[in-house]
Amino acid sequence: MTKRKNIRKINRKCLVCGKKILVRVYQDGYCRNGQYFGTIEVPIGKGEYKKIRTTRIVGRKIDFAEWTGKKKEVEYWECNACFEESAHECWLEQILEKLYGEKCKDYEKGCACCQAWSVYDTIIDHNRGRL
Numbered sequence: 001m002t003k004r005k006n007i008r009k010i011n012r013k014c015l016v017c018g019k020k021i022l023v024r025v026y027q028d029g030y031c032r033n034g035q036y037f038g039t040i041e042v043p044i045g046k047g048e049y050k051k052i053r054t055t056r057i058v059g060r061k062i063d064f065a066e067w068t069g070k071k072k073e074v075e076y077w078e079c080n081a082c083f084e085e086s087a088h089e090c091w092l093e094q095i096l097e098k099l100y101g102e103k104c105k106d107y108e109k110g111c112a113c114c115q116a117w118s119v120y121d122t123i124i125d126h127n128r129g130r131l
Contacts, residue, residue, distance in 0.1 A: 012075065016082040023077070035083040037076040043067040089124060096120055 010023050012034060023034040047069015054063050078086075100113040107114045 012077040014079040014082055015074075015076055016078050016086075019079050019081075021077065021079045033080065035078045035080065037078070039073050040076050041071040041073050043069055044072045045070045085127065089127075092120060092123070 005027050007027050008025050010025060012021050012023055013019070014021055014034075021034045023036075024032040026032070047067055049065040050068050052064050052066050054061055056062070096116055100116045103117045104111060104114050107118070
């Protein structure tokens, strides 16, 4: 196993939890202590979301909106803890879909699928500190 040569250290902020992270970037582009997902535009200053169109997806109406004010491009970084947490949530969601199917639109008492997804929601809420 070859040892990677550390090029530089950069300070970034996790966009999920807000924690500061010190990321080590290596010659081959590998980053340690953080996950990079590219850049995103975030709305800043005064403005509003203006509805531009509506579409139907799986029988539901969905509105598309556009920010009318200024935008700022920021790097999307996640700390390792937030990245791992979302990976576990994604895994659990996939298992539930495989075993019980997609989440029902309306909760029905006695439905095994609804009960399973209710447990999932409780786990996620507890994990995010909402309970």
